[in-house]
Amino acid sequence: MSLGSNGKSTRIWSGATAALLAFGLTALGACAQPAPAPAPAAPPTAAAEQPRAGGQLTFIVGAEPPSFDGHRETTFAMLHPTAPHYSLLLKFDQNKYPAIMGDLAETWSVSQDGLTYTFKLRDGIKFHDGAALTAADVKATYDRIVAPPQGVVSSRQASYAAVLEKVEAPDPKTVVFKLKQPSAALLSNLASPWNFIYKAQALAQEARFPEKNILGTGPFRFGEYVPGSHWTGTKNPDYFQKGRPYLDGFRAVFIREASAQVAAVRGGRAQIEFRGFTPPQREDLVKALGKDITVQESPWVCVLVVSMNTEKKPFNDPKFRRALTLALDRWEGSKALSQIAFVKEVGAVMRPGSPFAMPEQELTKLAGFGKDAAAAKAEARRLIQEAGVPEGFSFALTNRDIPMPYEPVAVFLIDQWGKVGLKVSQAVRESSPYLQDLRGGNYEAALDFNCDFMDEPDLQLIKFLPKEKSPINYGRYSDPVLDDLYTKQSLETNPERRKQLVWQFERRALDEMAYQFPTLWWQRIIPHSSQVRGWRITPSHYLNQDLTDVWLAEK
C-alpha cells in the first residue's frame, strides 16, 4: 500500500472492472472442482509421540499489539504474543473444543439455582515475580473487567456486567462468582482468551499496569519486545503444570505483508502463523516444502455479513432486503471462492458445524440459502419489482480495503446482484473511515463482519440486537422480537431448548426481515512447519495461544 492510496479515502470500482472480475469468478466457478487436498498430515498429538523438550518456536504475527492489556484490546495482534505469559481461570480444551477445562481453576461447581459458581484454584501457582497467586488476584481481575476504574478501558465489560453481580474470594484458594440471573454462557465466557489473570497488588498500585507491563503466571516469562520487529518469551521454570512448557522459548516476529509471511515460512525464518493463509498460499507452501509442511484446517468463527442501512430507501423495505439475500447462490459461490479465498462454509448466524448451527435441512429453507438458485433469483426479481425498485437500480457496496477475503466476496456479491438487474459499485474505504461510515450510518449497503473467540449465541447474535443496545448493529434497526428471543435464549440453560430459540432468532433475522445476512463462513488454513507439534487448530485464532503443549520435533 502506498502513501498515495492511503490519502484517497474512497475508491469506487468501475462497473467494468467489477464485471471483469465477476466474469473470472463465474468462469472459475463453472469449472470448479473440489479444492485439491493439500497434503494434510493430521496434526500429531502429544499422545501419539513422545514430546521433545527444548527449542524455540518462531511464529508470525500480522500486526502489532497497541498495548499489552488483554482486558482492553480487541486484536489478535495483542493476544498472540502475550497469551503465553498469562493464565486464565478456565480455558478451551484444544483437543475437545468447545469443551472447557481448568487453567488456574482445578475444580468448580454450580449451585442448583445456577446463580453461584465456585472455583477452587490449583496449588503452587506463582507469578513471574515469584509471588503466589491467590483468589484475590482472580477477584481483582474480574472486578477490573466488570467495573473498570477511571481511565481503564474494559472492552468486554458489557458481556459480564449484565450477568455478574459480584466476585468474592472467601479464602486464598476459592473464588465465587455470584450472578444476577442464570447464564448459559458463563463458563465459556470465563474461558475467554482475553481474561488474563493479573496480580491484584500491581493493579492496586496502578490500574493501567498491564498496558505496558507483563506479569502473569503463564508458561513463558517475558523476554523482550522490540516494536515493529519481534517479541520473545522464555520458559517459566515455576510454571504450575509440571513438565510444561516443552519449549525453551518463543519468538513472535511481526510481519504485516502476506507475501513476506509466506516467504518467511517457506525460507524457514518462521515455523507458523496462527491466523491463517489463503488456499493459493497453502498450495505454494505445500508444493515448495512437501513433507516439511503440515496443513491444519478448520471452519472459522468469522463471517462476512451484508449490512444494509435500514434508514435509507429501498433498504428499509424487507422485500428488497430479502431479494438481496435471495439473489446469492451461496453453494456455487462456495465452490469457486474457496479456491481463491479463505471462505468456504454456507451457514446462518451460528457457524456451520458448531453446536448451535442450523442443520442443512432447515438452513436451505431460509431465503438465499436454498439450492435452487434459478428459482431464488426469479423470486428476487419479483420482490424487487414488488418493492417498487426499478430495473438497473444502482447502489454502492461499502467495503474495507483489506483484500482478503473482502475483495473476492464483494466481487461475488456484485456479480450475483447484477444477475437480478441491480447495478452495484464497490466503494472501498480504509479501515478507519469504513468503520466511521458504518457506525455513523453513512452508507447504503456494506460488507461487514462478525468474528468471535467461540461459538456462542450470546456473542454471535448480539450484532442483530436493537441499535440502542448494540453499537455493532450497523443495520440501524430495532426489532423487539429479536430482542426478546435473544434474552430468552441467553437465559435458557437447556441446550436443546436454547438451540430452538437460536434458530427462531435466525429465521426472524435472516428470512422474515432479512436485516443483515451472512455471505460465506471463513475457513482457517494453517500451513506450518512439520516440526511444530502439540498445537491443534481450533475454530478461532483467538484461542489456544498459550503454547503450553507445543513442542518441536527434530528436523
Add this chain to the structure above:
Amino acid sequence: MRRYIVQRILLTIPTLLGVATIIFVLMRVVPGDIVLLRYAGEGAFVTQETIVQERARLGLDQPLWRQFADWIWGAAQLDFGTSMWTGRPIVSEVALRFELSLQLAVMAVIIAALVAVPLGVLSAIKAGTSVDYLIRVFSILGLALPSFWVGIVLILLLLSVFHWSPPVTFTPLRVDLGENLSQLIWPALVVGYRYSAVATRMTRSAMLEVLREDYIRTARSKGLKESVVMVRHALRNALLPVITVFGLEFAFLLGGLVVTEQVFNLNGIGKLTVEAVVRRDYTMVQALVLLMASVFVLVNFLVDMAYAWLDPRIRFR
C-alpha cells in the same frame, strides 16, 4: 559564506512551521478515527461510552486550535509526545527505526553511486555505440520496473534457487555484521538499482554536455592525459546535477521506502509512517512528517554546500 549559512538556517524555521501546519490540518481533514479503529476494528462489541472516554483521554475532544497549540509548543521544545496508538514516546519509536532506515538509505545511495557514475561516464564516452545502448537499456529497465516487484522476484529467486530467505528481524551493524548485511543487502540492491537508473541517465547527459565545452577542448589541446581530462575537468563539473539527485534521493529514501520495507519486512521509518497514517495516529504522523521535512531541509543545505565546494564560482558569489 557565513552570512549565507545563517540565512539558510533561519529560513528553515518558517519552512518547518508551514509543514507542521499543513500536516496538522490535512490529518484532521482526512476521515477516520483512531479510537474506532482500535476498538471496533475487529468487530468487538464496544460501547459508545468507551469510544467517547478514549477520545477524551487522547485529547481529541479538545478544540482544534488547542490541539495544534499544544502540539506545536511541544515540538518547539523537541517534545513530540506519545503515540496515540501505542502510548509510547514518539522519540523512542522513531529512534528504534531510524538506524535501519539510515543504514539502508546510505547503502542504497552508495550502490547507486557505484553503479551510476561509472556507467553514466562510460555511456557518454561511448555515446552511440552498443555499450551505450546496453547501459541505457539497463537504466531504463531500472526506471520501468517497480522496486517492490523486483524485490518480490528477488526473494522468490532466493527461495527457489537457494531455499533461503533473508532474516525477518533487524540486527544492528555493530551486533552482527553478517546477519545485518544478509538482511539489508537485498533491499539496498533493489532500491540502489532503481536510483542508479535515474543517476546514470543524469550523469550521461551531464557528461555529454560538458564534453562539448571549450575548456575540455582546451584541456585536451594542452596535452593532458584523457583520464585527467575526464576526471578532473569533465566529471567534476558534470557531477553538480548528479549530486542534487543523490541528495534528494537520500532524503526520500529515509522515509519513502514504504512498499519495499513491507516486501522485505523492514522495521523502518516508511513502514511506521504508513501504519501511523492508516491508524490515524495524528501525533506520530505529525512528528514523522516534521522529521522528514527536516531531513529534506538539511540535505538540501548540505547539497548546496557541496555545490560551493565543487564550483568555486558559487563560493565567491
